[in-house]
Amino acid sequence: MVIRGRAPLRVSFGGGGTDVAPFCVEQGGAIIGSTINKYAYCSIVPREDDQIIVHSLDFDMTVKYNTTENYVYDGRLDLVTAALKAMNIKQGCEVYLQCDAPPGSGLGTSSTVMVALLTAMAKWKGVEMDSYYLADLAYQVEREDLKIDGGYQDQYAATFGGFNFIEFHGRNNVVVNPLRIKKEIIHELQYNLLLCYTGDIHVSANIIKDQVKNYEKKDPFDAMCEVKALAYAMKDELLKGNLYSFGKLLDYGWKSKKRMSSKISTPQIDELYEEALKAGALGGKLLGAGGGGFLLVYCPYNVRHKVAARMEAVGGQLTDWNFELRGAQAWITDESRWDYKEIRVAIPGGEYHFPL
Template sequence: MVIRGRAPLRVSFGGGGTDVEPFCVEQGGAIIGSTINKYAYCSIIPRDDDQITVHSLDFDMTVKYNAKENYVCDGRLDLVTAALRAMDIKQGCEVYLQCDAPAGSGLGTSSTVMVSLLTAMARWKGITLDNYAMADLAYGVERIDLGISGGYQDQYAATFGGFNFIEFHGRNNVVVNPLRIRRDIINELQYNLLLCYTGNIHVSANIIKDQVSNYKKPDAFQAMCEVKALSYAMKDELLKGNLHNFGRLLDYGWESKKRMSSKITNPQIDMLYDEAKKAGALGGKLLGAGGGGFLLVYCPYNVKHQVAHRLEAAGGQLMDWNFELRGAQSWICDEDRWDYRDIQVQMPNKEYTFHV
């Protein structure tokens, strides 16, 4: 038996950073975004002994534990260690982790890995958690237990999936508003967007700490308020299908977000963004906390090819993607069905055997 968990990565359109305390507690935060068809996976194979072996396929790393001993974080796959402890895993197993995007990509990878882990573990133990409870558990393990700096949006986006407008007022006071967007609007939005990998790997915790330290500075605080207001405007324009306005609001949001911390952008990112604008893009933003990862660019369909060419010529790497409307999922598969066996097919005049 293999238990699998899968959670989708996300793109944030507006409001990024307002989901981080203390701003969201004192002022209220708001995020608009969607999940995409790139995922974090967790596979669990139960064992009959106390040995737990975790394989990170992305980092080519293996860590071993004993289910009867205390789980101690030692800097090696601490996300897994904390999840095992939170779910009170007392049985041996093999765990395999894999993510479709690298760490530091700005797509919420670490939180999405956590959600996939907890989703698979809950399925294994027969525990039923609704989306709010799962997202809050993932937040608690990552932000509280491990002390990793960050906001709330990634855990909720990965758990709920789809297009959401999420309002934050601190822990246990998060409201997820699913957006009912017409399918033709979603299709057109995806057609007019590009995802470009900048090649920079960033440490989001350092940028978030700098942002928090700037919270009381007037210009940074005003920028956060503007970013929040823009998320409401983006929601309205997206629901109405005014996509070019939505694209221009992305540009306003990016200009405001850069004022929240000097670490959010760098010369290479600015150069890629400027090249996209020169080729006809209406707006865009760097995903995640900043400093690197994926650049999201909105461009009218008739100049999209020109923007793509300009970005690639400047060193960007375009990724093929689409929106994903489902959130975290889990399922069980039977390993015995993977065994190779002769396949026989009886036809009216003859029996065929296929040796696989």
């Protein structure tokens, strides 16, 4: 028996950074974004002993311990350790992790891995969790138990899936508003958006710490309020299907977000973005906390090919993608049912054997 959990990665359009305390507690934060067809996967294979073996397929790393030990965070796949502890796993198992994007890509990878882990473990234990409980538990384990700096949006985006406008007022006060967007608007939006990997990765916790420090000094307060206001404006324009305005608002949002911390952008990213604008893009933004990862750019259909060519010419790596409207999922597969020695097929004219 194999228990699998899958959660989608996300792109945020506006409001990034306003979901981080203390701003979201004192002022209220707002995020608009969607999940995409890039995923974090967790596979659990139960064992008959007390051994827990964790495999990171992306990093070719294996960590072993057993259920009789206290779960200690030692920097080696601590996300799994914390999830096992939170779900009170007492049986031995092998855990396999794989993600479609690297850490620091700006797509919410670590939080999405946590959601996939908890989803698979809940399925294994037969525990029913509603989406709010699952997202809040993922936040608690990552932000409070593991002390990893960050906001709220990634856990909720990965859990709920689809297009959402999410409002944050601190722990246990998060409201997810699913957006009912017409299919033709979603298709047009996806066609006009380019997702470009900058080739850099970032440590989001360092950028978030700098952002919080600046906020506590009241340096970027106006910029953060503007980023929040833009999230509301983007929601309205997207629901109405006014994608030209939506594209221009992305540009306003990126300029406002860069005022929140000097670590959010780099000269290389600024050059890539400016070249996209020169080629005809209306706007865009770096995904995640900043510093590297994926750049999302909106461009009208008739200049899309020019923007794509220009971004690749200056070092960007375009990625195929699409929107994903489903959130976290889990299922069980029993591979032993198909443990055949051979396949036999009888057709007119003879019988064929295919050894396996």
